[in-house]
Amino acid sequence: GEDVEQSLFLSVREGDSSVINCTYTDSSSTYLYWYKQEPGAGLQLLTYIFSNMDMKQDQRLTVLLNKKDKHLSLRIADTQTGDSAIYFCAESGPPNRDDKIIFGKGTRLHILP
Amino acid sequence: DAGITQSPRYKITETGRQVTLMCHQTWSHSYMFWYRQDLGHGLRLIYYSAAADITDKGEVPDGYVVSRSKTENFPLTLESATRSQTSVYFCASTEGADTSTDTQYFGPGTRLTVL
Numbered sequence: 001g002e003d004v005e006q007s008l009f010l011s012v013r014e015g016d017s018s019v020i021n022c023t024y025t026d027s028s029s030t031y032l033y034w035y036k037q038e039p040g041a042g043l044q045l046l047t048y049i050f051s052n053m054d055m056k057q058d059q060r061l062t063v064l065l066n067k068k069d070k071h072l073s074l075r076i077a078d079t080q081t082g083d084s085a086i087y088f089c090a091e092s093g094p095p096n097r098d099d100k101i102i103f104g105k106g107t108r109l110h111i112l113p
Numbered sequence: 114d115a116g117i118t119q120s121p122r123y124k125i126t127e128t129g130r131q132v133t134l135m136c137h138q139t140w141s142h143s144y145m146f147w148y149r150q151d152l153g154h155g156l157r158l159i160y161y162s163a164a165a166d167i168t169d170k171g172e173v174p175d176g177y178v179v180s181r182s183k184t185e186n187f188p189l190t191l192e193s194a195t196r197s198q199t200s201v202y203f204c205a206s207t208e209g210a211d212t213s214t215d216t217q218y219f220g221p222g223t224r225l226t227v228l
Contacts, residue, residue: 110163110167
C-alpha cells in the first residue's frame with residue numbers, strides 16, 4: 001500500500017538552512033505536499049508540487065522532487081524561530097486512487113539559538 | 114558506569130501513587146527519549162528532550178511528566194499511576210538530531226507494574 005516516511009526530529013541553528021526529507025512508495029503519486037503544524041494549531045498547507053516538476057521555489061521555501069527515488073525534500077532558507085513546528089509530507093495519487101491524501105508522521109523542527 | 118542506565122529495573126506500585134523512573138547517560142548526548150513497550154503496540158514515544166530544559170510530547174504523553182534540568186538526566190514521573198501504565202519503559206539517547214541517520218542508544222528498561 002501507499003506509505004510516506006520522514007524523520008521524526010530535526011534541529012537547526014537560527015539563520016541556517018533546514019532540509020526536511022521524505023520518501024514515499026506510490027509511483028503513481030500525482031501531487032506531493034508539505035504542511036506545517038504550529039503548536040495548538042491545525043495543518044497549514046505550505047506548498048505542493050506536481051509530479052512532473054522537479055523543483056518549486058516560493059520565497060524561503062524550496063521543494064525538490066526526485067521521482068525516480070521517490071524522494072521529496074523541503075528546504076527552508078534562513079530558518080527563523082517562527083519556523084519551529086511539525087512539518088508533514090503528504091502525497092495523493094491519480095483520481096482512481098480514491099482521492100486519498102497519505103500523510104507522513106511529521107518531522108518536528110527545533111530551532112536552536 | 115559508562116553508557117545509559119535506568120533505575121529502578123523493576124518497580125511494583127499501587128494505583129494513585131507517584132512513581133519516578135530515572136535515566137542517566139554519560140555521553141552528553143543532546144537528545145533523550147522515553148518509550149513504553151506493550152504487547153501489540155511496539156515502542157511508543159512518551160516524551161523526548163532536545164537539550165537541557167527543552168522537552169516535548171511524543172505519541173502517548175498523558176499521565177506522564179518529564180524534566181531535563183541536566184543534560185545527563187531525564188527522569189519520567191507518573192504523577193498518579195494507573196493500571197494502564199503497567200509496561201516496560203525504555204530510555205534512549207542520541208547525539209544527532211536526525212532520527213533517520215543517528216543511532217539511538219537504549220537503556221536496559223524498567224519493568225513497572227501498577228496494582
